[in-house]
Amino acid sequence: MKKHKRGDEMSQDSFFWKELLTWYIENGRHRFPWRNTKDPYRILLAEFLLQQTHVRKVEDVYEQLLLKYPDISELARADTETLKEIIAPIGLNYRAERLIKSAEIICSQHNGTVPNDYNELRELPGIGDYIANALLCYAFDQPVVPIDTNVIRLFTRYFGYTSRNPRPRMDKELAAKIRAHFEGMDSTREANLAVLDIAGLVCTSKKPKSTECPLFEKCCDFNSRKE
Structure with missing residues (x-):
């Protein structure tokens, strides 16, 4: 049972990055001047x-x-x-x-x-x-993950994570779960920017554009609302 669950999670994770990074190439907020410098x-x-x-x-x-x-x-x-x-x-x-x-x-x-x-x-x-x-x-292309409320919103909705901390940004256990999804990347720069952009443009705090989201197929939040 445990092995089956791990397989599902890997599939969900692979889908997440493949669809997100493809979406980001065409829809990311590349024009911001601070995005075009290191x-x-x-x-x-x-x-x-x-x-x-x-x-x-x-x-x-x-x-x-x-x-x-x-x-x-x-x-x-x-x-x-x-x-x-x-x-x-x-x-x-x-x-x-x-x-x-x-x-x-x-x-x-x-x-x-x-x-x-x-x-x-x-x-x-x-x-x-x-x-x-x-x-x-x-700036330095180190493989680290800056986590703010936008990042938390996307990962909690998509992967179904929860936090018992009234301030999820202070939840170290949740942060560790999120960072685990970036492990193995040589650079997290583009991945982080893609997360920020889809959270800011599609997976918004109010009235998320769920049907426009490339991740909806395996999103825990979207599928729980369908049931």
């Missing part, structure tokens, strides 16, 4: 701005910041109020102070180079688990 500074800027902010609102602010502060040394010398004014349209202006402080530390303690080490990244103001892993994944 510059750690640019990705650091983007990830700070994307925190708790809808991706569509970020692009203009991101471009303005790069024009004003083209490299991390310029950001380290930025005036806090000026930076807050640029960030104002997307809110959470406290990010300005954290960005400047992080840039100062990177310049003074890391010779102006964004660290490629998880623990060193976590020591920077405003960088938690998600941003640290996002930087390692998208």
